[in-house]
Amino acid sequence: MTSPVRLRPEIAALPPYRQGKQAAADAFKLSSNENPFEPLPGVVEALRGAVAVNRYPDASASALRAALAEKWGVTTDEVHVGAGSVSLLNQFVLAAAAPGDEVVYAWRSFEAYPGIVTVSGATSVPVPLRTDGSHDLDAMAAAVTDRTRLVIVCSPNNPTGTTVSTHDFETFMAAVPNDLLVVLDEAYAEFVTADDAVRGGSLTERHPNLVVLRTFSKAYGLAALRVGYAIGASSVLDAARATAIPLSVTEQGQAAALASLELEGELLDRVARLATLRDQVRQALLDQGWSVPDAQGNFVWLATGDDTARAAEVFERHGIVVRAFAPEGLRITIGEPASVDGLLRAARELRGDTSS
CATH class of the missing domain: 3.90.1150.10 (Aspartate Aminotransferase, domain 1)
Known part of the structure; x- marks a missing residue:
């Protein structure tokens, strides 16, 4: 039309x-x-208590950030909460990439990636998966140029379900520039049973250019409430916060996420x-x-x-x-x-x- x-x-x-x-x-x-x-009864009870829909939510999600900071052993400034992990990814792409820049990611992967990059004005550089459905991190590192501003690694990969190993991820991080933003999308991390799979939450201190995305939509069963979070260097998260739509995480979502952490x-x-x-x-x-x-x-x-x-x-x-x-x-x-x-x-x- x-x-x-x-x-x-x-x-x-x-x-x-x-x-x-x-x-x-x-x-x-x-x-x-x-x-x-x-939802567990405790989560439902928390939702019933968050009924002041005539009031704006806490814009910084301070209570949830504090709980997540304690869980991951980081400061509250190193936690950013948004309306689902895909919303957060959009913020990081907007913060890092502009027309003329490139964003590298594996393909096929999460179907929202190409659209997010296009909206930012940047150019997608999709790197084919291996025949077993896993990331080809060597090829992804080779695709990085002086125009690359962000790389997305999805583990487990949506939709193939494969993970990136800790060894392969560390090798990849050593191969790319240390001022290149790497986003590790771990939306399904809680379902992982493979011993060698990367766990991004333990790596952000060693790699200041790494941001890890998690969500309450999948394992915690809060898909309708749209709550995700990022862990990374405070300066990088501040850049994402600057692009965020204010007040996009509801008080109901925050209450349910806090209750879910208590019932983890x-x-x-x-x-x-x-x-x-x-x-x-x-x-x-x-x-x-x-x-x-x-x-x-x-x-x-x-x-x-x-x-x-x-x-x-x-x-x-x-x-x-x-x-x-x-x-x-x-x-x-x-x-x-x-x-x-x-x-x-x-x-x-x-x-x-x-x-x-």
Whole structure:
């Protein structure tokens, strides 16, 4: 549709972010990487206490920042809270990159990355994943030029689920300029069970150019409340804070996040159960003959290639709504245990085995 006003041509051509498809009442929505568990009673109680919707929230999220600083052993100035980790990433890209600059990231990765870079006016430099769905950090380091202002590393990678090892990440950090901003997107870190996976929270002191992103949307089950946070050098976080839309984190979101930290043990027990189910689903898919990357998030990846659109229809016919990234593959969230039978039936049909 032709716009009645003059727009930036690259923005007019940019497709908006598309949310995972909603599910019918009799289907399972496994398209958005949501946590299937209902909020804990303590979290619900905290939300009930945060009802002063006629008042603005604490703009600095000071109580939540203090709690997170204590959790990670940093100062409150080294914690920044925003409306989800994707909102924070947008702030860091705006703070670091402008027209003529470049942002390097692996591809395929989180589908919001290209749009965020385009909106900033910078240029995307996507680096293909390895054949096993993992980051090619050597190639990413080689893609860095004097125009590069930011590199995004996603571990576990959305949508393939693979992680970056601590050794490989440290090698990468040594290979790139120490004044280049590196953002480690760890939205799914709580689901990781691989011993060698990088844990960014322990590395920011050693690497002042590193910022780590986390979120309460996934493991903590607060997707609707939009609360994420960043850990890094205060001067870098201040630059992001300068680009932020004021008052974008609600008091309800902060209250629920604080309650979730107090109930973290119980919540992470749920995460462990989801990780166990994830491993079981992946093994069942491997047994069917699928090649499934080492899944370390709360989802699995099926490389269905040019058959992706039809594959998504097969899953939907079995009551499973998945996220299709044509022409590459399907991302399937680990949701309710009751969804597994339909998931595996659909996958088996796609493999050509309809015997059960």
